[in-house]
Amino acid sequence: MLQETIGQERQIQYQNLLNLVGDQRQDTDEDKPLLKASQMRSIINSHRMMQAYREGSRVAYVSEQFPSEIAFAFDMIPWNLESMAIMLAQSVDVDRVFKLTQEHQLSRDICSFLRGPYGMMMENCYPTPDFVLTNTQPCEGLSKVGLISGKGYKAPVLALHAPNSIDEDSLSYLVKQMEHMMSRMEEDLGIEVGPDSLKSVVEYSNQAREYYNKTVQLLRSNSLPDVSRELQEIFGMNYFGVKENARICKVLYEEAMQLAGKETSKRKRVLWIGQVPEESHEILQHMREVVDIVYWAPLWDANMMMLDEKDPLKSIAERAILYHWDAERTKVETSQICEDHEIDGFLIANVWGCRNVMGISQVLRDIANSKKLKHLTISIDLVDRNNYAFNQVKNRVDAFLELLQ
Amino acid sequence: MITAGIDIGSLSTKCALMDEDQKVIGFDVVLTGGNNKAATEEVYKKALANAKLKRSDVGYVVTTGYGRENIPFADKHVSEITCHALGMHITNPEIRTILEIGGQDSKAIRVNEDGHVDNFHMNDKCAAGCGRFLEVTARAMGVELGELGGISEKSENTVKISSTCTVFAETEIVSLVAVGTAIPDIVKGVHNSIATRATSLLRAVGLSGPLGMSGGVALNSGVVKSVEEALGKEVYIVENPQVRGAIGAASIGQRLV
Ligand code: SF4
Numbered sequence: 001m002l003q004e005t006i007g008q009e010r011q012i013q014y015q016n017l018l019n020l021v022g023d024q025r026q027d028t029d030e031d032k033p034l035l036k037a038s039q040m041r042s043i044i045n046s047h048r049m050m051q052a053y054r055e056g057s058r059v060a061y062v063s064e065q066f067p068s069e070i071a072f073a074f075d076m077i078p079w080n081l082e083s084m085a086i087m088l089a090q091s092v093d094v095d096r097v098f099k100l101t102q103e104h105q106l107s108r109d110i111c112s113f114l115r116g117p118y119g120m121m122m123e124n125c126y127p128t129p130d131f132v133l134t135n136t137q138p139c140e141g142l143s144k145v146g147l148i149s150g151k152g153y154k155a156p157v158l159a160l161h162a163p164n165s166i167d168e169d170s171l172s173y174l175v176k177q178m179e180h181m182m183s184r185m186e187e188d189l190g191i192e193v194g195p196d197s198l199k200s201v202v203e204y205s206n207q208a209r210e211y212y213n214k215t216v217q218l219l220r221s222n223s224l225p226d227v228s229r230e231l232q233e234i235f236g237m238n239y240f241g242v243k244e245n246a247r248i249c250k251v252l253y254e255e256a257m258q259l260a261g262k263e264t265s266k267r268k269r270v271l272w273i274g275q276v277p278e279e280s281h282e283i284l285q286h287m288r289e290v291v292d293i294v295y296w297a298p299l300w301d302a303n304m305m306m307l308d309e310k311d312p313l314k315s316i317a318e319r320a321i322l323y324h325w326d327a328e329r330t331k332v333e334t335s336q337i338c339e340d341h342e343i344d345g346f347l348i349a350n351v352w353g354c355r356n357v358m359g360i361s362q363v364l365r366d367i368a369n370s371k372k373l374k375h376l377t378i379s380i381d382l383v384d385r386n387n388y389a390f391n392q393v394k395n396r397v398d399a400f401l402e403l404l405q
Numbered sequence: 406m407i408t409a410g411i412d413i414g415s416l417s418t419k420c421a422l423m424d425e426d427q428k429v430i431g432f433d434v435v436l437t438g439g440n441n442k443a444a445t446e447e448v449y450k451k452a453l454a455n456a457k458l459k460r461s462d463v464g465y466v467v468t469t470g471y472g473r474e475n476i477p478f479a480d481k482h483v484s485e486i487t488c489h490a491l492g493m494h495i496t497n498p499e500i501r502t503i504l505e506i507g508g509q510d511s512k513a514i515r516v517n518e519d520g521h522v523d524n525f526h527m528n529d530k531c532a533a534g535c536g537r538f539l540e541v542t543a544r545a546m547g548v549e550l551g552e553l554g555g556i557s558e559k560s561e562n563t564v565k566i567s568s569t570c571t572v573f574a575e576t577e578i579v580s581l582v583a584v585g586t587a588i589p590d591i592v593k594g595v596h597n598s599i600a601t602r603a604t605s606l607l608r609a610v611g612l613s614g615p616l617g618m619s620g621g622v623a624l625n626s627g628v629v630k631s632v633e634e635a636l637g638k639e640v641y642i643v644e645n646p647q648v649r650g651a652i653g654a655a656s657i658g659q660r661l662v
Binding site: 395 | 471484486487524527568
């Protein structure tokens with residue numbers, strides 16, 4: 001598609017988005033001071049979002065845990081379909097979006113992280129992508145939404161298939177796919193992305209990772225719930241590969257250093273497993289009154305992995321495989337997280353219709369049982385409020401919190 | 406000191422008064438209706454009258470159930486899972502697994518030798534398998550809720566109620582009634598359907614040790630029989646099962662004062 005036409009389309013899409021802005025869903029902890037890193041992230045996110053609607057910007061729809069370094073090497077703005085859904089749930093009239101999906105006969109049994117982006121595309125609110133870049137894990141459904149969106153916008157869809165096990169064969173299989181993906185992007189864009197572009201992106205990714213890892217270390221022995229939340233946000237944003245992200249991670253580490261040791265609370269620690277609601281969500285607010293929440297996903301080994309600057313694609317491939325929820329690896333990794341972070345209980349949040357979390361849940365419950373940790377599995381909907389009642393969930397959460405005390 | 410436990414459920418509100426010896430000295434049950442504060446006032450007054458006590462005689466009030474946080478005079482509110490566990494434990498400390506079927510949810514609770522909850526599991530987003538399910542299906546068959554247990558005993562050719570959704574089950578029952586299926590056979594089918602759901606919950610928490618049943622649905626002998634048949638295990642039915650949550654709440658009050 002011609003750049004002028006994309007630019008015009010994006011203008012309309014931006015206006016559509018503004019028209020869709022809805023009421024704030026719930027009160028936020030307004031008095032709560034935000035971490036500096038959180039403020040920076042919010043500014044950077046808004047800036048990137050604005051940029052994505054500009055003429056001349058390169059936009060790639062990406063699925064969760066897609067190696068953003070590839071998009072950044074092409075100076076592309078990654079538009080994360082799943083994370084965007086949760087962000088939009090906070091600010092746009094999602095009821096209208098879901099009504100539209102129902103009118104198009106999309107079953108409400110499908111997880112709202114998939115229905116949400118679908119509806120947003122139907123409302124023509126997302127910026128037209130130049131590419132759709134997906135990976136088949138952790139969610140094939142998401143990858144399919146990517147496929148459909150590529151068709152809708154007539155944008156090329158390039159998908160990575162990450163195998164489950166790590167060995168030379170699987171690594172080179174994935175490396176070849178990435179090389180193919182990149183050469184196809186070069187071809188379509190008519191540009192050449194030299195090794196230097198990837199090199200500098202990987203350097204920024206590692207810089208961020210270094211601070212990220214040090215922050216995780218601090219989290220182990222200190223009660224830093226806001227820092228834990230910010231790590232979750234950084235993980236969800238997945239901006240590893242740009243300078244700004246390295247700055248956010250550095251600032252977060254510095255703030256964590258200052259806060260460490262100050263908070264002497266001996267509150268119980270609950271590991272939040274599964275999809276994570278927006279920070280002001282009532283379940284989180286409710287739980288935070290009693291326990292510290294430690295988020296599971298940001299602590300995965302894959303997130304700690306430094307990339308090999310000499311052979312970046314191979315290490316990106318390794319990381320992609322590590323992101324796979326292999327039952328055995330998950331068991332070992334999560335057990336270690338429990339020990340490192342002195343976890344007292346698991347809250348497994350399963351979004352209605354998400355077979356991925358549902359599939360791995362039993363492995364996680366087994367870990368909790370073997371460690372004699374209390375656990376609760378709740379079924380919720382974090383985006384479509386018509387699919388969930390707080391009181392019903394709260395009742396279970398209260399009993400769980402009582403169990404922990 | 407006398408303590409009160411009030412369980413404000415979706416269908417009924419229960420109150421129990423307890424003395425220092427953990428003895429229940431008065432209780433009552435009223436329908437919750439549309440105003441749970443009014444129901445709480447009413448049941449509290451009735452329970453006090455039954456025990457010949459005044460409000461000022463009560464030193465501590467613990468509320469539980471869905472409406473637990475709405476009661477301004479409560480000293481503490483606790484989830485009904487904790488309360489039912491304790492309410493059952495003080496009557497029969499041998500019980501290790503509890504099936505509690507209330508108005509809009511059902512729970513399986515594993516309890517330890519001190520009456521503390523080890524683990525629990527609840528029904529998912531549908532009310533099928535709960536008191537509300539029985540209410541809706543009784544209406545669809547044109548029978549009284551309290552008669553269901555007796556009616557199911559007359560079943561000779563029990564039908565299978567396949568739906569796991571309350572609304573779908575209602576439609577299914579209406580169709581069965583329309584084609585002339587004997588009511589006892591449908592009622593027994595409904596009870597079996599509840600038992601199937603209940604056994605899944607119980608197995609999810611790990612069914613071990615003696616099993617007790619509390620909650621209003623335990624008053625329905627038909628459901629109890631279906632659960633026993635499904636598990637091949639005897640179910641201990643506590644006296645006044647619908648008041649167990651309130652009794653547990655009052656007992657928590659005694660532990661706290
Ligand atoms: S919630 Fe589950 S099914 Fe939905 S997009 Fe995320 S991983 Fe996929």
